[in-house]
Amino acid sequence: MRSLRISKLFVLRRYGTRVDEGWQAALRTAAVPGPVGVAQKEAYAQISPHMAATMRIFFDIEASLGNYIADVDGNVYLDAFSQISSATLGYNHPAVLAACESSDMKNFMANRPAMGYFPHSKFPQQLEQTLMRCAPTGMDGVTTMMCGSCSNENAFKAVFKAWMNRERGTDEVSDAECDAANFNKGEGNKLSIMSFKGAFHGRTFGCASCTNTRGRIKVDIPLLDFPIVDHPQLLYPLEDHAAENAAEESRCLEQVRHVIRERAQKGKPVAGMIIEPIQAEGGDRTATDSFYRQLRNICLEENVYFIVDEVQTGAGVSGKWWAHEHWGLETPPDVVTFAKKMQAAGFYFQKSLNNNWGPTIFNTFVGDPARLVILDAVLNVNEEENLTPKAAAVGDYVKDEILALSQKYSEIQNVRGRGTLVAWDHPSMAARDKVVGDAMQNGLLLGGCGNQSIRLRPSLTFDESHADEFLHLFEKTLNH
Amino acid sequence: MRSLRISKLFVLRRYGTRVDEGWQAALRTAAVPGPVGVAQKEAYAQISPHMAATMRIFFDIEASLGNYIADVDGNVYLDAFSQISSATLGYNHPAVLAACESSDMKNFMANRPAMGYFPHSKFPQQLEQTLMRCAPTGMDGVTTMMCGSCSNENAFKAVFKAWMNRERGTDEVSDAECDAANFNKGEGNKLSIMSFKGAFHGRTFGCASCTNTRGRIKVDIPLLDFPIVDHPQLLYPLEDHAAENAAEESRCLEQVRHVIRERAQKGKPVAGMIIEPIQAEGGDRTATDSFYRQLRNICLEENVYFIVDEVQTGAGVSGKWWAHEHWGLETPPDVVTFAKKMQAAGFYFQKSLNNNWGPTIFNTFVGDPARLVILDAVLNVNEEENLTPKAAAVGDYVKDEILALSQKYSEIQNVRGRGTLVAWDHPSMAARDKVVGDAMQNGLLLGGCGNQSIRLRPSLTFDESHADEFLHLFEKTLNH
DSSP: HHHHHHHHHHGGGGGGGOTTTTOOOOOOOSSOOHHHHHHHHHHHHHHHHHHHHHHHOOEEEEEEEEEEEETTTEEEEESSSSSHHHHOBBBSSSHHHHHHEEEEHHHHHHHHOOTTTOOOOTTHHHHHHTTTOOTTOOOOEEEESSSSHHHHHHHHHHHHHHHHHHTTTTTTTHHHHHHHHHHHHHGGGGGGEHHHHHHHOOOHHHHHHHHOOOOOTTTTSOOOOOEEEEOOOSSSSSGGGGHHHHHHHHHHHHHHHHHHHHHHHHHEEEEEEEEEEEEETTSSSSOOHHHHHHHHHHHHHTEEEEEEEEEETTTTTTTTSSSGGSSSOOOOSSEEEEGGGGEEEEEEEEEEGGSOOOSOOOSSSSHHHHHHHHHHHHHHHHTTTTHHHHHHHHHHHHHHHHHHHHHOTTEEEEEEEEEEEEEEEESSHHHHHHHHHHHHHHHEEEEEETTTTTEEEOOTTTTTTHHHHHHHHHHHTTTT | OHHHHHHHHHHHHGGOTTTTTOOOOOOOSSSSOOOHHHHHHHHHHHHHHHHHHHHOOOOOEEEBBTTTTEESSSSSESSSSSSHHTTTTTTTHHHOOOOOOOHHHHHHHHTTOOOTOOOOHHHHHHHHHTTTOOOOOOOOOEEEESHHHHHHHHHHHHHHHHHHHHHTTOOOHHHHHHEEEEEEEEGGGEEEEEEETTOOOOHHHHEEEESSHHHHHHHHHHOOOOOEOOOOOOOOGGGGGGHHHHHHHHHHHHHHHHHHHHHHHHHHOOEEEOSSSSSSSTTSSSOOOOHHHHHHHHEEEEEEEEEEETTTTTTHHHHHHSSGGGOSSSSSSSSSEEEESSSEEEEEEEEEGGGTTTTTTTSSSSSOOOHHHHHHHHHHHHHHHHHHHHHHHHHHHHHHHHHHHHHHHOEEEEEEEETTEEEEEEESHHHHHOOOHHHTTTEEOOOTTTTTTTOOOOTTOOOOHHHHHHHHHHHHHOOO
16 A cells, blocks of 8 residues: 555656645634624525525635635635535636636626627637537537536437437428427427436436436426436445446346337337436446446437536546546447536537527527636646646545545445545435534535435545545544 | 607716717628628537527627627627627626626636535625615515526426425425425426416526427427416507507406416416516517506416516616516515526525525526626616616617607508617518618617517617617618
């Protein structure tokens, strides 16, 4: 273990200095949130009670730096959650600040273009320089959108249109078809998107019909009749359970094919399938690369479009820019959606999918070029500082160390992950919630996921020294 | 007419000087788009073909000012469409530029908070200073969201939850209910939102199920079983058709009540109703203030939540900050949604509606405080320069002048509007599209709506001198 660590340290030194050199977690108040935060929350609850109900701390932006988030009471936490996995380079990164002081940023913010009609004059170049520069292998085109949910909703619509065009043999749609759809009675009502148990794809109505993390998200709202099938539940450590896991994956693949065929027979065909490389909100559940290759092939065989939701797994955190690029697919996905750490949201697609999107894949703004200015800065820093391979190395390091902790603390189970997308289980939801709460009182900000998991979701600038501080604070938390 | 005009000029002088003093529409190329725009579009179509297919011009931000938009060929158009009704103060307004150069703007852009967990430390004050400062009468709370569609989708969810809580007599939801919903089989499936023929509420799946402008928007996608009822089709001029219009409105109100009761009897109750004060995308169709008062009362009597979609009508353009405040409601709406010219998106609600939104009304960012920085600047300028009463006066002026034109040009029909939300009809879609296209060749940017209407949708800084230039360019277009 020790020699491994030394060789890894050697590797990690390649990645440059810390933006937050000299910083560490430090609490000023006896408990957190402190008195200022508590008082402010009361006022907040008068205006926006539900937002006050879910909040954890008031984020003092100017007092935060790198991987350290400050609250309104002056407490500083090591942030292993990074704004629900969205702060790509941490806080107040100089390259991002410079991008935000640029004339492009000012122009785009002060004059937001309705991009579907009036794209700004540099937009084609901006797309080339940002989204196409980091496009997944095999993807031909891209569209910006507003957020992860908006990206998934529009990806679904693109898939439904492609499916119907294939069925009718033309992309010429009759007026009668349009009229029926206009009153919610169109042929499209028969179609669905298949998703997986434990999936999270968003909370708008189309997305919510594919989300299966917690019923409390979806209860009381009408949903579309979309099928949700089993996701492999792998046993860890993987090397000790190869046979059971292979059987579990085969079972799930058979179910996928069965449900697709059953729906087709009932005249309710599955038009598309959406899957996350790692089911993040659902508890960092994943499968083997072989599973995804077989899944992709089933989609090809059954004429189902294959959508990969990289909203939480994209932007380098898996150790590749796109997590699905670990799979070694022979045929790339039909659609890849993104948001969060990509700063901008939207989806990539194969050109074969683009036909008569017309007014269907459209909205007032169709994305936000200001976010692409930040993505450009992120991509530059990622290249200059090799942040993606760094995420692989730091992730391996921290996973090994948590595995070592799991030998000492039996409550840590099923340590798993790829890159810094590392997670582990606690014995129950209550036990997990207690650790997350206690960690905060020790200056460590963690995110839970699934029923009883904790997920590491740090920024791309989280390095081995941050990992060491995390390990120290986490073990301190376990010892209480 | 002449004396009326002089007295209006006197009124309009109160509103200060033009940001774009000395500017006028001017085309440099023989046809628009010019050669640079045409060439750039070809490259663009390789990356994002559908966005290239819908675009009109490449918007040169730095060369645009006030109510004048420049394209990549150096052509300058008078903009009466304002980025699909979203550029509140026109282009490069000094107050908006200053807001975009502020440290708050930089902080929020470089460090986007996940507002549901980590609201920035000034957020409660920011809400008070912006969204609550211009809150509609009778609304207690507000939540930010991402865009107009996101606001409507979340407003629907709030309404569904309130309806189910009322039915079950508690906001305690059982695990069994959550489990059923998690697999798209929950009780909520029986519920619906009622909307009106010609309505536009967005294109995500919940919103699309309430949108009824053009079937082409919705064709081929699965939709929810939501009822769409008749919207009054008023005859103009209103003063000549009072009796027919009153009968038409009564007919529609009866249908509303009938469908609500019919659905209730079938066990498919209508939980909420959504309506725009002016059906903008649907052709600037509206009804009398009395109609909306009666509609609101039906909702109260039938226990249906009443949502007003002010995405295109809010932010002063109607001559009041919120268009529904013209109605004189005794009981305010349950929910008011906003986006576009408000810069920020979200919805206001009565506190009675807020109960167990929990993880349902939630997403990664829950809005964007950077947009509130711009809204703050907009509200300041609106107050300093009396822009809302100015919109009323300028709108009245331009409507009178178009009415006068309609005496001269028989193809202009049904002139109507409130504030600068002025519209009129042409004899057919083809005739309308030709006028919009020809106007562009004369340096005038217009937006169509509905089947055969043109809508004025200028910024709040559009004044009488811009209106005169518009009238000149429009008449020039009609004479060709």
